[in-house]
Amino acid sequence: MILTVLNALAEPTRLTAMAILADHGEHCVCELMERCSATQSRMSRHMGVLKAAGLVIDRRDAQWVRYRINPDLPADISAAVEAVLACRKTAERKAA
16 A cells, blocks of 8 residues: 555645645645646546545535545554655755
């Protein structure tokens, strides 16, 4: 499972989406599209990869789909995700 998770996080758009979702809130796909500069089809494909990896869950809200980080992630997977997101944040600070 860890390889699936790391592979899912290795793509920049998916990693950005996970960083957005890391606030533990729900975000609609339209917000993720805007913040990730992605089209609807591209964003849906990326979210499908994250969902297949077990990292996110979704719920329908009328015509919208809302995503959040899977609250039932195993502790080791959750720790790996947090470590990857922390590395991303550090890299962003160094690049600025």
